[in-house]
Amino acid sequence: MGSLFSLMAGYPNPSAVHFPTTSAFPKRRVNGDRQSTLSLEEFVRMRCPSVLSEFKPAWWLWNGDMQTLYSVLGNFTKVDTVTYARTHLRLKDGGTIGLDFTPVEQESIREDAPIIVVLHGLTGGSYEAYVRGVLYPACKPVEQGGLGYRAVVVNYRGCAGVPLTSPQLYSAGHTDDIRQALMYIAHTYPKAPLVGVGFSLGANVLIRYLGEEGTSSRLLTGCALACPWNLSKNSNALSSTFIGRHVYSRGMGSNLLNLLKKHIPALTGDPSSPTAVAVTKALQLRRPTLQEFDGAITRLLGGSSPPFPFETAEDYYAWGASDKIIGDVKVPLLTVNAGDDPVVQEVPMLAGGNSSTVVVVTPHGGHLGWFESTSFNDVTRWITRPVLEWLRAAVEDLDMRTDPAQLYVDDNGFLCQRDREDLGCKVTHEFKGKVIQGANVKTSGVLQGL
Template sequence: MGLSFSSFTTSNIPTLYQAPSPAYLSVHSQDDPNNTERTTMTAFLETHCPSLFKPFHPAWWLNSGHLQTAYCVFGDFTKVDKIVYDRKLLRLLDGGTIGLDFTPPVSERTVKDDVPIIVVLHGLTGGSYESYVRGILVPAVTPKDDGGLGFRGVVVNFRGCAGVPLTSAQLYSAGHTDDLRQALIYISKAYPNAPLVGVGFSLGANVLVRYLSEEGNRSRLQSGCALGCPWNLVNNSDRLQSNWFRRQLYSKGMGGNLVKLLQRHLEELATFGPDSRLTAKLPELFAIKSPTLLQVDARVTSIAGGSSPPFPFPTAHDYYKWASSHHCLPDVQVPLLAINAADDPIVHEVPLEVGRNGRVVLFLTKGGGHLGWFESSDHWREVQRWVTRPVYEWLRATAESLVPDLERPRDIVERDGWISEVGRDNLGVKELANAGHVDGAHGDSGLLAGL
């Protein structure tokens, strides 16, 4: 069951969707933190995340989903939410490389090894520089004495994104979760006593939901937060393609971003040979002027967007059907907060029934666009992201107040210098190098940020 946004309520208070039968969570007692008590998901939210139940008023000059999304893409965020990362490059067993950006950097201040860690997954062609990522991480990693949470943050930059080298004939995708899985193995090995909570944006939200469903009760993340998740990729793609305006603006914008990302790695792509999964159809793709996202996914993502099997897929439609996350919600076993905007021009349908899973809640805001949620700040010329406050509250609550009801994750083992999990011989990760500092306020020039 999905939602047609034309029927959405006119209230500015986000609408809560949840399962008919409540789930009960174990939390530390507010009277005595050494004791635990049981509470429903709704009561947990009302107590710890009050911002979710307050109105969101879009800035008057950003009063539509298109304007909110455009500001996310074209707004200047270089002077706000400044952040610096320590980058670690990780080689994966299949030859691929991902980049983990940790903050705060070691040179800036020392953080205890057992403090909670926020694991962030960016959008389609983004990275740790994205303004929506920094907007969440900056207040979360700010020291408690300065009004923050004092947490550690780490952004998982997908293969080829945000300056990460492309070292195998495989990309990432909305459905492939092994790169996240291997990043979490590495993080858990480095910080075995730190609670891990996950936040995903757009494509990264889809990866997060699928990971949580696949891992079930043995998830290394004890909670998740999915922002702007595309959910039903088939229906959302059909809608983008059926509307001229959305096809020209959004589908071609996202498709163009993926083409530019690939073009930045032409030297690396040449080393894989013309007949590899990743390169075989690149000449055909590059010959298309302004390709849509569907055209890129048909020639690249559906073929090389993950390991084989299940890749390659016969068509982009087959890939979308497999990679969708709405049908995965029944298997999620940790508390999951999802927030979508009803006027999101990219995401048309959201799972109102939340998989009939009491651990999953979905909040829909009337406005906000795609990863926008901009509201007026105290200064009339400036805006701030409404979504920062409820996500901040959720991260604090699930990292500090929640008592996870999970089984022990698979044991981590080391084999010939590779870190992996018992029973998963196809996975393995090792640190290549500490790649130094990354200035989070400056991203990939030429790419449309926020998409």
């Protein structure tokens, strides 16, 4: 990816940045004044200077492997502490997703405060330090130096303590679960602008959702961090090196297998069913690579039918890639990858010609790392600043409007969307009076940071 940095000639920092040449978003009206337009490059230069600032990795985390491994092995339990109130949503297909809301006490927050909707990584959840690193400052009260926003983390089926109530899992390409989560959030907070942040697998889901929805998106802007983009190319690149295959790929595959083991009863109730047969076979794997797990399970159970099941993992990768749909995104989008990311090595720098997207590749940062020094031994995540600047500026400066489908409640109590009668959700459990500690709901046996 070193050739990408040549695109930044003339900039004072070594990150590669691609601005669309034909982007123009209306500025928000002030006192009824006539609107003008603002290019994304002007927007970034004026309101998001951290996007163009130099990221300097902590001296002892000098390369992508060190950054990535620290994200996985570091102790973040006392950093950026966030508490959540959880709501379980039952979906029409029988599945369950978990929405973690923060702050828990929301009465003092204005009803039109922006809401950050977060999609976590491969086997993570709201407990992840990279999630809390963004939400802690975003959801602090303004008088304490925060943005005063709300946030909702969408925990995928079976992740972070969410029960598995159907034989379907999740994947990098399946977007209906986030679509239904957004239906509920928009219905619950009708006056609040919704903005999205996705990490790794969640970034891929975010981009696919934005591309599929176009001008009907319920999210008015988004940030996609460490997106895997072309799943096939990045899977092959990951498997092409010893450390890629035997450390990262097997680490992610083992994470998925350990997560699967926690839901065996839900998946094998009928031992003769195709799902139970596939799960039983997958449980015989020992430290599978990511591709081996995807070939055994994700291609079969990673989404609704159609298009699932797929014949091979490669077929699933070809379908689930986000690089082929980035050109259809119609809302302003910031994507950030690291040039030394050992997990993601292929980035569509020109964003498929999309006029709504800014693509940034920092020279360092690893996979979901971006750790910089604050003192000799202490570190913080650089990525938090550009994300918060982008979200705040987009809400305050840009007159962003979309036209999402209307919602209604059907006779069975499901919240539904007019153009997708197959979708629907309703609350099955709210943990009222209970607080989920953001650092303490980690799924045992599953490595953090991925």
